[in-house]
Amino acid sequence: MKRPSQPGRGQPAGPTQRQLRAGELVRHALAEILREEKLADSALQGVSVTITEVRISPDLRHAICFVEPLGGVHASEVVEALGRHTKYLRGRLGRIIDMKFTPDLKFLHDESFNEATRINRLFDDPRVRRDLTAGDGPDDDGEA
Numbered sequence: 001m002k003r004p005s006q007p008g009r010g011q012p013a014g015p016t017q018r019q020l021r022a023g024e025l026v027r028h029a030l031a032e033i034l035r036e037e038k039l040a041d042s043a044l045q046g047v048s049v050t051i052t053e054v055r056i057s058p059d060l061r062h063a064i065c066f067v068e069p070l071g072g073v074h075a076s077e078v079v080e081a082l083g084r085h086t087k088y089l090r091g092r093l094g095r096i097i098d099m100k101f102t103p104d105l106k107f108l109h110d111e112s113f114n115e116a117t118r119i120n121r122l123f124d125d126p127r128v129r130r131d132l133t134a135g136d137g138p139d140d141d142g143e144a
Helices: 019-037 076-085 086-097 110-123 126-134
Strands: 049-055 062-069 104-109
Touching: 019 049, 019 062, 019 086, 019 104, 049 104, 062 076, 076 086, 104 110
Parallel strands: 062 104
Antiparallel strands: 049 062
16 A cells, blocks of 8 residues: 655755765765876866765665865866866776766856855844844844
């Protein structure tokens, strides 16, 4: 007999523990590869690249790697250069990690640092600061 459908059941809202573990495994392995290997690309010469997050698909066959070059300079060129070397990086990754399949890699620039900077600038705005400090006083009905 089929189970009655219940609200809230079905696909999980976020990644599973398996996806998170696999993403961290790939992230650490890629960081090691980029630290040890010298890729022959002018956009990557002398640039320190941080892999901030790796999101793995539920079937563990595709990985989106979020990267940020040190200082955030020339991010688009660094992402394009990493994209040109995905086959090589995937091959090296397959020798390091112990997974049934080596995921296909896709590199994207991590925009979270830019967004955090934008939000900090908003909090530094005098009008926003005034509104934030106004809420720290006694309640509107006179009670403390």
